[in-house]
Amino acid sequence: MRAASREEAIMRLAFLLVFLSSIASAQQLLLKPVDEVSYPRLVSGFKGKVLLVDFWATWCVPCRAELPQLVKLQAKFKARGLEIVTISADEPETVNAAPKFLKSTGADALPAYVKRAKDDDKFIGALDPKWQGALPALFLYDKTGKKVQAFFGETPIARIEAAITKLL
């Protein structure tokens, strides 16, 4: 009887551990929402670093192709002060697929956000008047937090790298 209870207790503990680890794993992959108020704070939080913000979405084929290349860029220039942040523009219907994709490319190691603006037009316009909200879109900030360049559409990674190295 005692052995049976011990076995039962171990089983329960094992189940609890699996349950807790699955919660922890899910939470690690949660994308933090960013809106028109928190975006400037996010950028200013990287002062002293060169920051590349990547707006992407799970449905955006060129964005998906670009992400692994950005991960390599981050690895190459992290020691020199490059930080890359991803912001998913997925709507609620597709955003659940975002963490899995980020993980598959190694981009889950980068700070990951999801765009949840109260007014999308204002958010997009405030970020860059030339941006329509189309993807892919990358924004490069210098070490003072000033936006110095934007890349819209498919952009050769060498062009992005050249712009980054000028700022490092």
Added chain:
Amino acid sequence: MFPLLLFLTAVVEPPSFQLSTLQGASVQYSDLKGAKATVVAFIGIKCPVSQAYQSRMKSLFATYTAKGVAFVFVDANANESAAEIEVYATQARIPFPIYKDYNNRAADRMGTQTTPEMFLLDAAGEVRYHGAIDDATNEARVKTHGLRDALDAVLAGKDPKVKELKAFGCVLHRAKKQS
């Protein structure tokens, strides 16, 4: 607001550009425009956002063609061939013609950056509405029917209340220009 005004005042003269049918015949915009209003719709067959708007485009086309509005659907993406568009249009049972804009001349003329991106022009050729069809890819969450409301306003001889919604979607895949 200022860039919008600048944009709207910049495109006051009637647009003039040439498109191509999927079979390769040239066609002028002036031959496609409507007597009351014209919607020039830049779409992308490989853009999921553009695809998501397919049924709304069909509905707008059916509703407003009957009211005298002409629709000019344009594919200016350099990575989407006429043959691919033809296959897509057949499979998706697209009821309207799609024109090819080679070297994105029409897109350059209109300043198009995105698919899907709409331009509503009145009979005089003035752009009265520009941008997205509405404000949400998921139809259930739409709050502002930008294009539909603007069409109703223009047909009623009024000024659209909302003149622009950001045209979210895919960046237009422009042809590489010889420099």
